[in-house]
Amino acid sequence: MSARSSTCIAVALTLLASDAFAASQAKKSDEQRSWTITAERVYTAEGDAIEDGEIVVEGGKIRAVGKGGGGDLKVYAVTPGLVDLSIRIDQGRYSVEQASEVTPHVRAAASLDVFDEAWLRAARSGVTTAMLNVPDRNVIGGLSVVVKTAGEPSAQARVVKADAALYGAIGSAPSSGNRTAAPRPEDFFVRRPTTRMGVEWEWRKSLFDAAAARVEPARAKPGDGELQRALDGQLPLVIQAWASQDIRTAVFLVEEARREGWGNPRLIVDAAAEAWREPQLLVRSKAAVVLPPFAPLGRTGDRAFFALDTAAKLEALGVPVALSGHDAEALEDRLCYQPGYAMRGGLSFASALAAVTLTPARLVGVDQRVGSIKAGKDADLVLWNGEPFQPTSKVVGVLVDGRLIVDPRQAANAPSSSNK
Amino acid sequence: MKHLRSTAQRLVSRGTRRVCVLAAAAALCSGAAHADGKLAIKAGRIVTAPDAPVIEKGVIVIENGRIAAVGKDKDVKIPWDAPVIDAPHATAFPGYVEAHVSRGMDRPNESPEIVIPFLTVRDSIDPVNFFFEDCLRSGITTINVQQGNDCIVAAQGMVVRPIGLTIDDMAVKYPAGVKMSASPRRGASAATQAQSLRRVFSDLRRYLEQLVQDKKDGSDRARREALYQGRDLEGEKSKGRAMEGSAWKVQGLELIPRGEIDEKQEPLLALVEGKLPAFIWCGRPADVHLAIEVARENGFLARTTLVIDPSCWKAADVIAAAKVPVVLQGNVLHLEIDPLTGKEVETFVPKVLHDKKIPFALSSLNSTNQALWFQAALCVGHGLPRAAALAAVTTAPSKILGLDKRVGSLEVGKDGNVLLLSGDPLSVTTWVERVVIEGRDAYDRSKDVRVQHLVAGKQPANTAAMNAEELDPSKVCCDGSDEKAHAKHLEAQKRAADKGEGGKDDEKKGDDKKDEKKPDEKKGDGSHEGHDHGDGAHADGAEGARL
Numbered sequence: 001m002s003a004r005s006s007t008c009i010a011v012a013l014t015l016l017a018s019d020a021f022a023a024s025q026a027k028k029s030d031e032q033r034s035w036t037i038t039a040e041r042v043y044t045a046e047g048d049a050i051e052d053g054e055i056v057v058e059g060g061k062i063r064a065v066g067k068g069g070g071g072d073l074k075v076y077a078v079t080p081g082l083v084d085l086s087i088r089i090d091q092g093r094y095s096v097e098q099a100s101e102v103t104p105h106v107r108a109a110a111s112l113d114v115f116d117e118a119w120l121r122a123a124r125s126g127v128t129t130a131m132l133n134v135p136d137r138n139v140i141g142g143l144s145v146v147v148k149t150a151g152e153p154s155a156q157a158r159v160v161k162a163d164a165a166l167y168g169a170i171g172s173a174p175s176s177g178n179r180t181a182a183p184r185p186e187d188f189f190v191r192r193p194t195t196r197m198g199v200e201w202e203w204r205k206s207l208f209d210a211a212a213a214r215v216e217p218a219r220a221k222p223g224d225g226e227l228q229r230a231l232d233g234q235l236p237l238v239i240q241a242w243a244s245q246d247i248r249t250a251v252f253l254v255e256e257a258r259r260e261g262w263g264n265p266r267l268i269v270d271a272a273a274e275a276w277r278e279p280q281l282l283v284r285s286k287a288a289v290v291l292p293p294f295a296p297l298g299r300t301g302d303r304a305f306f307a308l309d310t311a312a313k314l315e316a317l318g319v320p321v322a323l324s325g326h327d328a329e330a331l332e333d334r335l336c337y338q339p340g341y342a343m344r345g346g347l348s349f350a351s352a353l354a355a356v357t358l359t360p361a362r363l364v365g366v367d368q369r370v371g372s373i374k375a376g377k378d379a380d381l382v383l384w385n386g387e388p389f390q391p392t393s394k395v396v397g398v399l400v401d402g403r404l405i406v407d408p409r410q411a412a413n414a415p416s417s418s419n420k
Numbered sequence: 421m422k423h424l425r426s427t428a429q430r431l432v433s434r435g436t437r438r439v440c441v442l443a444a445a446a447a448l449c450s451g452a453a454h455a456d457g458k459l460a461i462k463a464g465r466i467v468t469a470p471d472a473p474v475i476e477k478g479v480i481v482i483e484n485g486r487i488a489a490v491g492k493d494k495d496v497k498i499p500w501d502a503p504v505i506d507a508p509h510a511t512a513f514p515g516y517v518e519a520h521v522s523r524g525m526d527r528p529n530e531s532p533e534i535v536i537p538f539l540t541v542r543d544s545i546d547p548v549n550f551f552f553e554d555c556l557r558s559g560i561t562t563i564n565v566q567q568g569n570d571c572i573v574a575a576q577g578m579v580v581r582p583i584g585l586t587i588d589d590m591a592v593k594y595p596a597g598v599k600m601s602a603s604p605r606r607g608a609s610a611a612t613q614a615q616s617l618r619r620v621f622s623d624l625r626r627y628l629e630q631l632v633q634d635k636k637d638g639s640d641r642a643r644r645e646a647l648y649q650g651r652d653l654e655g656e657k658s659k660g661r662a663m664e665g666s667a668w669k670v671q672g673l674e675l676i677p678r679g680e681i682d683e684k685q686e687p688l689l690a691l692v693e694g695k696l697p698a699f700i701w702c703g704r705p706a707d708v709h710l711a712i713e714v715a716r717e718n719g720f721l722a723r724t725t726l727v728i729d730p731s732c733w734k735a736a737d738v739i740a741a742a743k744v745p746v747v748l749q750g751n752v753l754h755l756e757i758d759p760l761t762g763k764e765v766e767t768f769v770p771k772v773l774h775d776k777k778i779p780f781a782l783s784s785l786n787s788t789n790q791a792l793w794f795q796a797a798l799c800v801g802h803g804l805p806r807a808a809a810l811a812a813v814t815t816a817p818s819k820i821l822g823l824d825k826r827v828g829s830l831e832v833g834k835d836g837n838v839l840l841l842s843g844d845p846l847s848v849t850t851w852v853e854r855v856v857i858e859g860r861d862a863y864d865r866s867k868d869v870r871v872q873h874l875v876a877g878k879q880p881a882n883t884a885a886m887n888a889e890e891l892d893p894s895k896v897c898c899d900g901s902d903e904k905a906h907a908k909h910l911e912a913q914k915r916a917a918d919k920g921e922g923g924k925d926d927e928k929k930g931d932d933k934k935d936e937k938k939p940d941e942k943k944g945d946g947s948h949e950g951h952d953h954g955d956g957a958h959a960d961g962a963e964g965a966r967l
Contacts, residue, residue, distance in 0.1 A: 117757065117762065117763065117764040120764065121764055124766070276876075276877050277877065296789050296790060296791060296794075297554070297790070297874070298873070298874050305877065307873075307874065307875060307876055307877035308874055308875045308876075309875050309876050309877075310877075313876075329755060330751055330753070331751065331752060331753040331798065332789040332794065332798070340848035340849075341848070343848060343849050344848050344849055345875060346875075385801070386801065389848070390797070390801070390846075390847060390848050391794055391797035391798050391800075391801060391846070391848055392797045392798075392800040392801045392846050392847070393801050394801040394802055394803075
């Protein structure tokens with residue numbers, strides 16, 4: 001942090017210390033949605049960084065971006081609000097629809113709980129837009145919803161895009177713990193499938209049935225409409241697959257659908273930790289990936305090994321890469337530090353920035369509203385006390401729709417002597 | 421090195437699996453050993469201590485394992501016979517110090533029901549455990565290995581360096597202290613734990629008093645037992661000594677030859693006499709009181725370090741008042757749900773410790789990121805001065821271990837533990853390129869097969885996990901699993917090539933092949949002619965990504 005901006009913040013803190021100012025500010029911040037933010041670096045995700053930049057926010061939207069100084073909020077750097085495509089808010093047993101293991105018509109939007117603390121935790125680490133996925137206990141869980149993590153009080157107002165993707169899982173999650181009805185038939189775990197084979201079978205059967213229902217409407221059953229839209233590529237098909245074998249399955253499913261003429265699904269592989277093993281598969285099937293948090297020693301979910309250069313390798317091959325916090329609680333696993341790990345693996349800063357902003361926004365079709373700092377877009381911004389994504393930097397301010405969710409003027413967020 | 425080789429040969433006969441691990445270990449320490457010789461390091465930048473100014477173009481001379489000189493290259497004369505590591509682009513930094521860890525051995529906890537200060541991790545540490553390799557990779561050069569937390573009074577720990585094929589090669593300081601727990605061990609309640617911990621010392625007192633009484637009564641049971649057990653009763657051991665210590669004393673202990681004191685009780689007596697450090701685990705804030713009280717009641721508070729769970733930040737005032745240092749184990753961030761409001765409360769623990777002026781060290785026993793430098797970097801982001809954050813992984817732990825005259829900074833007379841880093845110690849894109857431990861060339865990233873595995877997924881050759889497929893991901897994508905798809909893929913490739921789109925793809929494949937050749941090319945040059953920056957494209961990529 002340069003001496004100049006430290007002084008600016010010191011001035012801001014001094015101002016804050018006066019009671020009158022604090023009181024008026026507290027009152028104002030309830031509804032204030034217009035700000036002028038200045039920073040030594042503004043990373044817009046739309047091109048080169050702006051040195052000594054200024055962002056004018058009005059009524060919750062970005063009005064102007066450019067050079068300038070002397071705003072209400074001064075920080076070292078600003079990036080667009082981060083976009084996380086892999087969030088699950090676990091509501092225990094109420095999270096999973098138990099009627100069937102294939103429930104494409106179940107909508108995460110219908111069970112949105114804005115009071116869950118996980119939203120604020122995500123917001124504190126810079127995530128302003130998140131796609132809430134149904135849990136991975138079902139094979140095809142249902143429709144994901146893209147929401148803002150904070151700001152608007154009602155669940156409805158938080159929604160950026162309802163039914164933004166069809167979400168399902170391959171791997172051990174949809175089958176683990178399931179068992180046959182023999183010993184205790186009333187048990188929750190008496191469910192199919194019980195193996196990876198069974199999971200794949202459910203997928204193929206569902207896709208086949210949905211395609212067949214187009215020809216024979218009599219065969220139609222609930223959820224076929226959603227599956228048909230996913231087959232047509234209108235809904236992105238998001239499949240969680242950690243390990244190489246499961247990524248293969250996801251790719252082959254989609255390729256089978258194309259080969260058989262069922263449609264042309266747009267595949268996004270979620271938690272694709274082992275995507276580095278066979279990147280050509282993803283190139284070939286034109287899939288995108290969402291990566292889970294990096295694991296310093298490689299081992300991660302579903303016994304997958306997650307190489308550090310995965311993001312760099314995929315990006316070099318032209319595979320769209322989004323990073324995610326995947327519901328991590330631990331500080332180091334949160335999304336704001338993931339681009340740093342990706343850079344350690346060889347990804348450039350610009351690509352790392354895109355992987356948590358514009359790329360995920362485009363993948364689920366919300367980039368006209370979020371994902372970059374551009375006049376007219378939502379005022380979702382992350383303010384940093386140092387270079388973004390470095391562990392030596394912290395998210396000191398967060399704006400969602402122009403509302404100040406994390407205030408950079410609070411003492412706890414004051415920068416230390418050197419933290420670039 | 422001769423010694424290492426003979427050990428290696430002995431171990432080789434034990435089984436092929438070991439051989440593989442040894443091969444990996446040998447590859448890591450393939451440079452010449454300079455344990456008794458000289459070594460000069462020329463670095464672009466030298467940071468000698470957390471708060472020291474940077475020396476541009478500096479030289480460090482290490483002789484007999486100790487730093488003989490450090491300074492600007494024009495001020496330091498390099499001995500004519502010293503091999504030189506020339507690293508003009510690297511930053512030299514002191515090796516990181518791990519103040520307390522329970523890794524590097526197979527099972528870290530002996531049965532939690534018994535008091536076992538006579539056991540030692542020395543018998544449990546496995547020199548070829550991957551943990552020690554990972555330490556080198558993340559720049560940790562001094563490690564205090566202690567028993568796990570599930571105990572009352574546990575085994576004695578040991579400070580080691582992460583190189584060497586035998587425990588003697590690794591030893592830095594032994595014993596390094598006794599481990600205890602103020603937190604309920606498995607299956608115990610907090611009250612039982614407190615009682616058990618206190619009883620250890622009241623039992624010791626009763627034992628010593630009985631010993632004195634027996635001696636006064638003319639009984640020679642203790643002596644006969646000592647002889648029967650083959651204990652040494654000569655020299656120092658034949659003499660009695662008045663009990664030392666600041667808390668309680670047993671009168672008449674000078675009558676007892678030290679060799680007659682039961683080996684099971686002796687380490688406890690050393691604790692009470694203030695001759696042995698203690699590491700006390702506190703899993704909850706409430707445990708901090710117990711730990712401090714027991715240490716104070718028995719006179720070893722001044723030599724106590726608390727190993728704390730993140731939640732213990734709540735007891736920061738108690739810790740500060742007792743003036744004990746702490747090792748923070750677990751996560752740097754404490755997360756808690758307020759039971760009344762349901763709000764999540766986050767506390768960045770090192771900031772609390774720093775603000776309360778509690779000396780603290782970070783630990784690699786962290787749940788998500790074991791790298792000490794990463795945690796130190798997080799401290800800077802969360803408001804600690806940079807010097808304080810770096811001290812928590814260098815000078816603070818060295819002081820906790822009583823090794824502040826040996827490790828933690830690069831000063832004349834201290835151990836030659838030097839890291840050569842590719843950039844700023846706390847930057848996310850910085851790599852540990854080379855590690856020198858006491859003048860020995862201990863690690864070279866360009867020869868580290870496992871780092872290539874961690875970064876690029878390349879399996880080290882000749883290991884059990886080796887899989888021909890994994891060595892060439894580009895070949896395997898549709899290998900046999902789906903012939904139709906394979907055919908289609910080939911078709912698509914052909915079409916793409918016709919359209920001229922395949923160019924980029926083919927180029928990439930070419931690069932991959934080049935990368936794989938590189939390690940082989942490098943095997944030939946074991947000399948110190950230059951600081952090599954890389955294992956091919958990845959290092960270059962990281963270079964490009966640096967801000």
